[in-house]
Structure formats: structure tokens, C-alpha cells
Amino acid sequence: MEDFEEDLVEALKDVVKAGSWQCVGEAARFYSEDGEHIVLVRTEDGRFWAMDSSxxxxxxxxxxGDIEDLGDGKLALICPWHYFDFSLETGSSSTGLQNQVYSVRVVDGKLYINTPSRLSLYPVPVAKKTKQDALLPMETKLESSENSLCFWATKILSTPDPLEKVALTKQVQSLWDTGEITEIGECPPPAQPSRIDSLTVVEPGKIKRGKGGTQASRIALLHSMANIEQWAIDLSWDIIARFSTFKLSSGDSLPREFFCDFVKVAGDEAKHYELLEQRIKELGSSFGALPVHNGLWQSAGETSHDLLARLAVVHMVHEARGLDVHPQTLSRFAAQGDTSSVKILEVIYSDEITHVAAGLRWFTYICSKEERNCVATFHDLVKLHFKGYLKPPFNTEGRKTAGMTEE
Incomplete structure (x- = not known):
């Protein structure tokens, strides 16, 4: 038997040497030369698993994320942001998404991962931002009329209470739409929006979810959505304030319609938060009863210096991915007979299509004015600024309604 085991080890060594296997030691995360990240997981039974970490x-x-037993010994890695599950064995998710998994072997006491890309313990170096790219500190805030859009955008960003943020958003949207606010103004936003002190903010991996199919798990999912909508309100006002002085290569400013579109987006996101917050109350809980994270604001910081990047990543990737997962999310609530939540999700979905369309419209507008190739520019910016991978399934119908193509 010992001879057989030795022969097996030698045979595995030959496979490792001949294939795309790489010895990785015991680190938990690796970076590949093509920019992808791989997470290595060791379960309690001593087995190793590897998949893309985004x-x-x-x-x-x-x-x-956390490892969760889905039943029948099937283990999944849970995304800490929206609690999507990914099978350690296949990479498949109950939401319909698919993550890339990699074969792992232990040979002669050494750990190997099968991937054609060269792995490293350190990320691929990226170009450093210049001082001009950095976020403006609050001390440099410029004088701006209290009747300007940017003044109110900054005020809303600095409002910690979410319901006050919603109320102010509605008020400013009304004043803008009726012409009582006419000046766009100039007022740099804060580096990060304010939040109430009682809100428990934790690392994404510390947020737990239920097993699914219970009221508690529905509350957790609605709570997560409400947190996203609060950030979405802030992202809308941030793009208004941060890029109010943006100039095209021709020297022209953004047209007034740009600001009209994102005032509407802010109003929609405020409506979404209010609907979700009320539904959470109806289910016997409240916003803030569960921990939240601020991971989504990373996209704002990453694209704070580049309007095209902001439009591409936030509106043409993040919001479009929201369209992609809508069918699965809706079916979860429908399967539990939660018609009230289903109606809210349908409202959100309808509005989010217009938000993706707004991002696409202004991305295309700027590219056209600056004679850039829209598709190539989009892919370049996403590759540079988006910390994830665009993988199916895609909601083709929803994306087409928003004006997006398969490119």
C-alpha cells in the first residue's frame, strides 16, 4: 500500500509539472498577472477550494465572506455585500450567477492551484493618482449660493439621518423642477457622506444572513437593499457636486439636462429607500437594526477624478448588475408570498432601468463630443476601476430597455 501511495504522489507530481499547476503555499488570497484575484478556502474537513475572490x-x-452549509454537505462561500451564495465545488449560485473555480491539489505536502495565469502574493502595481486627482478636502470648500444645486447637494451628503436625507432630496428635487433653484453652483462634496452614529458599520465579511425562506432572511435582504439605496442617493448628489465644473475637451460645460437627469435619479433613490424602510417596519424591524457596510462607496472614491469612469462603473456596471439579479431576487420574495415586497422591487426595477439609461446617455454624449470610441473606452475604464468581473447571467431584456448592447 505504501508503494502505491508513493506511486500516486509521483504521478500527481508529473501532472502538476505538465499542466498549469502552481505551488502557492498557505496564503489565503492571490493576485494573477491578468488582474484577477483568487481566494483560497480551507474547510473544517481539511479540504481546500479556490475561486475568483470578486x-x-x-x-x-x-x-x-463566510462559509455556509446549504444542506446535504454542500458548502458555499457567501458574498458579504448582498449575501449571494457560491458553491465551493462548482462556483454556481442559487441566484443564477456563476463564479470561476479552480482545482486545488495537495502533493507531497505542497499546495497547488490549477490556473494558466502566474500568481503572486501581491497585487499588480497600478498607476498612482496625482494630487489633482485626489478628493478635495472640506477646508477648500468654495463659496456657493444657498440657492444653488451644488450647495444643497453637499448639504444632503452631509446629512446623517437617512429620512432627513430623503426629505431634503425630495424638497430640492421639487425646487429644481419648478425653477425655484436655477443656479448649478460650485461646491466640492465631502470625502464621504455622513451616517448616523447609531448605525453599526462592520467589515463586509462580518455581516451574517439567514438560511433563506424565512421572514428574518427577507428582512436582512431588504435591509441590505435599503443600505444600498441610501448610498445611491449620495452617489447621485456626489456626481452633481463633484463634476459641476467638468469641462469637455472643447472647453464646454455639461448641459443643464445632465443635472436634471441626476436630480431625478436622486429622487428615485430616495423614493426607493423610503419604500424599503417602510416595508422593513411592517415586517417588525427597522433600518439600523442590522449591521451595514460602506463597501459600495469605494466606487465613488475610485472614480472621483474621472466623470466617464464614474458613469461607466456606477451606472453602467453596478446599476446594470442590479437589473441582472432582479429576476432571481423577485422570485425569492414571490415564492414566499411576499406580494408587498414584490411590488416595491418592481418599482425599483422600473426606475433602475432609467438610471442605467441616464448613465449610458451621458457616457455616450461625452465620448461623442471628445471623439472617443464608446465601447473601447467603456471596457478600458471598467478594467481599470471596477473591482470585479462581468459574468453572466445578464438580464438581456432589461439591459436592452436601458439602451445597452451586448458589447
């Missing part, structure tokens, strides 16, 4: 939904950090 959630294919919105790039959540799977290396900070």
Missing part, C-alpha cells in the same frame, strides 16, 4: 454580481470581496 463576486460576479457587484465585485464584493468573497475573501471576506
Amino acid at each position: 463576486c460576479p454580481h457587484e465585485g464584493g470581496p468573497l475573501d471576506q
Whole structure:
């Protein structure tokens, strides 16, 4: 028997040497030369598993997620952002998404991962931002009329209470739409929006979810959505304030319609938060009863210096991925007979299509004015600024309604 085991080890060594296997030691996360990240997981039974560490939904950090037993011994890695499950064995998710998994072997006491890309313990170096690219500190805030859109955008960003943020958003949207606010103004936003002190903010991997199919798990999912909508309100006002002085290569400013579109987006996101917050109350809980994370604001910081990047990543990737997962999310609530939540999700879905369309419209507008190739520019910016991978399934119908193509 010992001879057989030795022969097996030698045979495995030959496979490792001949294939794309790489010895990786015992680190938990690796970086590949093509920019992808791989997370290595060791379960309690001593087995090893490896998959892409960015959630294919919105790039959540799977290396900070929890391992959950889905039953029948099937283990899944749970995304800490939106609680999507990914089978350690196949990479498949109950949401319909698919993550890339990699074969792992232990040979002669050494750990190997099968991937054609060269792995490293350190990320691929990226170009450093210049001082001009950095976020403007609050101390440099410029004087701006209290009747300007940017003044109110900054005020809303600095409002910690979510319901006050919603109320102010509705008020400013009404004043803008009726012409009582006419000046766009100039007022740099804060580096990060304010949040109430009682809100428990934790690392993404520390947020737990239920097993699914219970009221508690529905509350957790609605709570997560409400947190996203609160950030979405802020992202809308941030793009208004941060890029109010943006100039095209021709020297022209953005047309007024740009600001009209994102005031509407802010109003929609405020409506979504209010609907979700009320539904959470109806189910016997409240917003803030569960921990939240601020991982989604990373996209704002990553694209703070580049309007095209902001439009591409936030509106044409993040919001479009929201369209992709809508059918599965809706079916979960429908299967539990939660018609009230289903109606809210349908409202959100309808509005989000217009948000993707707005991002696409202004991305295309700027590219056209600056004689850039829209598709190539989009892919370049996403590759540079989006911390995840765009993988199927895609909601083709929803994306087409928003004006997106398969390119």
C-alpha cells in the first residue's frame, strides 16, 4: 500500500509539472498577472477550494465572506455585500450567477492551484493618482449660493439621518423642477457622506444572513437593499457636486439636462429607500437594526477624478448588475408570498432601468463630443476601476430597455 501511495504522489507530481499547476503555499488570497484575484478556502474537513475572490454580481470581496452549509454537505462561500451564495465545488449560485473555480491539489505536502495565469502574493502595481486627482478636502470648500444645486447637494451628503436625507432630496428635487433653484453652483462634496452614529458599520465579511425562506432572511435582504439605496442617493448628489465644473475637451460645460437627469435619479433613490424602510417596519424591524457596510462607496472614491469612469462603473456596471439579479431576487420574495415586497422591487426595477439609461446617455454624449470610441473606452475604464468581473447571467431584456448592447 505504501508503494502505491508513493506511486500516486509521483504521478500527481508529473501532472502538476505538465499542466498549469502552481505551488502557492498557505496564503489565503492571490493576485494573477491578468488582474484577477483568487481566494483560497480551507474547510473544517481539511479540504481546500479556490475561486475568483470578486463576486460576479457587484465585485464584493468573497475573501471576506463566510462559509455556509446549504444542506446535504454542500458548502458555499457567501458574498458579504448582498449575501449571494457560491458553491465551493462548482462556483454556481442559487441566484443564477456563476463564479470561476479552480482545482486545488495537495502533493507531497505542497499546495497547488490549477490556473494558466502566474500568481503572486501581491497585487499588480497600478498607476498612482496625482494630487489633482485626489478628493478635495472640506477646508477648500468654495463659496456657493444657498440657492444653488451644488450647495444643497453637499448639504444632503452631509446629512446623517437617512429620512432627513430623503426629505431634503425630495424638497430640492421639487425646487429644481419648478425653477425655484436655477443656479448649478460650485461646491466640492465631502470625502464621504455622513451616517448616523447609531448605525453599526462592520467589515463586509462580518455581516451574517439567514438560511433563506424565512421572514428574518427577507428582512436582512431588504435591509441590505435599503443600505444600498441610501448610498445611491449620495452617489447621485456626489456626481452633481463633484463634476459641476467638468469641462469637455472643447472647453464646454455639461448641459443643464445632465443635472436634471441626476436630480431625478436622486429622487428615485430616495423614493426607493423610503419604500424599503417602510416595508422593513411592517415586517417588525427597522433600518439600523442590522449591521451595514460602506463597501459600495469605494466606487465613488475610485472614480472621483474621472466623470466617464464614474458613469461607466456606477451606472453602467453596478446599476446594470442590479437589473441582472432582479429576476432571481423577485422570485425569492414571490415564492414566499411576499406580494408587498414584490411590488416595491418592481418599482425599483422600473426606475433602475432609467438610471442605467441616464448613465449610458451621458457616457455616450461625452465620448461623442471628445471623439472617443464608446465601447473601447467603456471596457478600458471598467478594467481599470471596477473591482470585479462581468459574468453572466445578464438580464438581456432589461439591459436592452436601458439602451445597452451586448458589447
